[in-house]
Amino acid sequence: MSLTSADIARIANLARLALKPDESERMRVQINGFFDLVEKMRAVDTTGLEPLAHPVATFQDVSLRLREDCVSEPNMREANQRSAPAVEHGLFLVPKVIE
Amino acid sequence: MSNSPTALHELGVAALARQLRERKVSALETAQHFLARMRAHTELGAFLAIDDEVTLAQARAADQALAAGNSEVTLLGVPMAHKDIFVTKDFVSTAGSKMLAGYRSPFDATVVAKLAAQGVVTLGKLNCDEFAMGSANENSAFGPVSNPWDRTRTPGGSSGGSAAAVAACLVPAATGTDTGGSIRQPASFCGVTGIKPTYGRASRYGMVAFASSLDQAGPLARSAEDCALLLSALCGPDLDRDSTSLDVPAEDFTRALGTSVAGLKIGVPQEFFGEGLAPDVRAAIDAALKEYEKLGATLVPISLPRTELSIPVYYIIAPAEASSNLSRFDGVKFGHRAKDYSDLTDMYKKTRAEGFGDEVKRRIMIGAYVLSHGYYDAYYLQAQRIRRMIADDFAQAFKQCDVIAGPVAPTVAWKLGDKSEDPVASYLADIFTLPASLAGLPGMSIPVGFGAGQMPVGMQLIGNYLQESKLLNVAHQFQQATDWHAKRPQGF
Numbered sequence: 394m395s396l397t398s399a400d401i402a403r404i405a406n407l408a409r410l411a412l413k414p415d416e417s418e419r420m421r422v423q424i425n426g427f428f429d430l431v432e433k434m435r436a437v438d439t440t441g442l443e444p445l446a447h448p449v450a451t452f453q454d455v456s457l458r459l460r461e462d463c464v465s466e467p468n469m470r471e472a473n474q475r476s477a478p479a480v481e482h483g484l485f486l487v488p489k490v491i492e
Numbered sequence: 493m494s495n496s497p498t499a500l501h502e503l504g505v506a507a508l509a510r511q512l513r514e515r516k517v518s519a520l521e522t523a524q525h526f527l528a529r530m531r532a533h534t535e536l537g538a539f540l541a542i543d544d545e546v547t548l549a550q551a552r553a554a555d556q557a558l559a560a561g562n563s564e565v566t567l568l569g570v571p572m573a574h575k576d577i578f579v580t581k582d583f584v585s586t587a588g589s590k591m592l593a594g595y596r597s598p599f600d601a602t603v604v605a606k607l608a609a610q611g612v613v614t615l616g617k618l619n620c621d622e623f624a625m626g627s628a629n630e631n632s633a634f635g636p637v638s639n640p641w642d643r644t645r646t647p648g649g650s651s652g653g654s655a656a657a658v659a660a661c662l663v664p665a666a667t668g669t670d671t672g673g674s675i676r677q678p679a680s681f682c683g684v685t686g687i688k689p690t691y692g693r694a695s696r697y698g699m700v701a702f703a704s705s706l707d708q709a710g711p712l713a714r715s716a717e718d719c720a721l722l723l724s725a726l727c728g729p730d731l732d733r734d735s736t737s738l739d740v741p742a743e744d745f746t747r748a749l750g751t752s753v754a755g756l757k758i759g760v761p762q763e764f765f766g767e768g769l770a771p772d773v774r775a776a777i778d779a780a781l782k783e784y785e786k787l788g789a790t791l792v793p794i795s796l797p798r799t800e801l802s803i804p805v806y807y808i809i810a811p812a813e814a815s816s817n818l819s820r821f822d823g824v825k826f827g828h829r830a831k832d833y834s835d836l837t838d839m840y841k842k843t844r845a846e847g848f849g850d851e852v853k854r855r856i857m858i859g860a861y862v863l864s865h866g867y868y869d870a871y872y873l874q875a876q877r878i879r880r881m882i883a884d885d886f887a888q889a890f891k892q893c894d895v896i897a898g899p900v901a902p903t904v905a906w907k908l909g910d911k912s913e914d915p916v917a918s919y920l921a922d923i924f925t926l927p928a929s930l931a932g933l934p935g936m937s938i939p940v941g942f943g944a945g946q947m948p949v950g951m952q953l954i955g956n957y958l959q960e961s962k963l964l965n966v967a968h969q970f971q972q973a974t975d976w977h978a979k980r981p982q983g984f
Contacts, residue, residue, distance in 0.1 A: 469598050489835075
């Protein structure tokens with residue numbers, strides 16, 4: 394398997410990354426180098442094995458916990474917006490998305 | 493002034509806590525001493541944020557509590573620093589990324605808050621690889637960190653600033669995080685002691701997320717005893733704020749220190765001693781294993797047959813989780829935003845292209861690809877199935893032994909720049925730390941000697957789930973019998 398520059402462009406779009414042409418090319422070579430390493434993994438017979446998403450599932454039940462449906466956090470709007478790039482009247486500003 | 497014959501910076505956490513409690517030294521003078529050392533050794537590049545005012549205010553508060561005779565709090569006045577992957581209210585939190593340059597968190601990470609509740613004074617924030625992605629600390633947007641044993645070499649990563657600062661006695665101890673070896677490998681490269689607990693022991697709340705099913709916090713210090721004290725303070729359930737926090741009570745991990753290792757069965761995985769292992773590292777590990785035999789332990793040959801497979805499995809799973817976690821960096825709610833853009837999508841793309849470094853972009857790309865339609869089963873699910881095999885291999889191994897021992901890394905710390913152009917070469921060097929990470933097991937690194945270039949060699953100890961007490965004692969017994977952990981780099 395080898396990724397083409399078109400593949401890299403598709404993935405960069407999915408990942409929302411604007412890559413410069415030389416960066417894309419370097420990325421293509423490096424990612425293909427990486428996938429050579431991954432080939433060994435693809436050949437392993439894993440029939441009947443349950444994927445392990447959570448390491449603790451091997452020794453403890455990890456069913457999802459639910460907390461009480463009540464307000465637990467105080468209002469911290471100002472503190473939370475302090476590091477935002479653009480804020481007006483307590484709202485996050487983004488470029489126009491609906492004409 | 494201190495009446496102590498030993499300089500303050502040579503004292504470990506346990507000794508400092510004792511001196512503070514006995515009022516032989518004040519928290520303020522302790523904090524001032526370390527701040528002066530940190531400023532005298534900026535050439536290491538270990539710190540990303542220092543704020544004397546904040547630190548000294550915390551120290552004064554600790555002195556008041558000490559004067560009031562507060563004995564409930566175990567680490568009152570003990571100073572330490574935090575890896576910059578933990579968010580803090582009082583210090584800028586960057587995760588080593590341009591994306592978060594100048595970021596001020598509205599809250600403290602649970603680990604930071606738990607240590608503060610035990611009286612810890614924060615000395616500042618430590619350099620690390622961007623979003624904890626790296627094995628050499630060269631992926632920090634704010635420059636690399638030097639190894640105090642040889643400034644032309646890497647301190648390891650991603651907790652490179654933590655390990656370097658502890659080794660150089662700029663701090664008595666530091667927090668780190670370990671996703672695929674990021675506490676154990678820098679501890680090994682810098683000759684300090686570090687532990688990553690069982691996955692779920694330490695809260696991930698306020699730890700900037702890299703790979704959520706792998707990330708764990710832990711301490712780096714100059715002895716197993718100090719690590720035990722700190723680990724006891726920073727672990728514990730955080731059920732409302734971390735969905736994968738373990739519902740097991742906090743423990744005193746110092747309680748087993750002092751138990752003899754006579755009769756202990758140490759599993760030695762043959763796959764950790766293959767041709768990839770450098771002879772100088774092997775010699776130091778072999779000598780350490782002999783020392784354990786002298787102490788009455790028995791070595792048991794074991795097998796972890798999927799050791800090599802752990803590299804592709806980890807480097808599929810971790811980037812997949814990273815690509816999802818890092819989607820939050822979009823230039824809207826916090827962090828960097830590009831200056832010029834044509835529309836919302838363009839703003840996202842340019843913001844992320846400018847804010848992330850090369851390695852982070854590579855991992856996001858790999859992650860986005862393996863999660864995309866048509867590839868998910870072949871890569872992501874296949875990796876998770878082999879992850880189960882790796883965990884099963886450990887379960888088999890622990891039927892024959894109490895702990896597992898082997899090298900942390902195939903070589904000593906390499907020269908800065910040596911692997912920076914070849915990401916795959918750097919991934920391959922993670923081979924011995926990845927299996928325990930994928931299985932979620934607790935793992936340590938303890939200094940056991942020196943290899944090529946007089947650089948430290950760390951031995952890895954892996955315990956079964958929730959067996960941190962035993963693991964720390966096994967390390968402690970070695971440190972009672974030897975003095976490798978007490979060696980200091982020249983000039984510090």
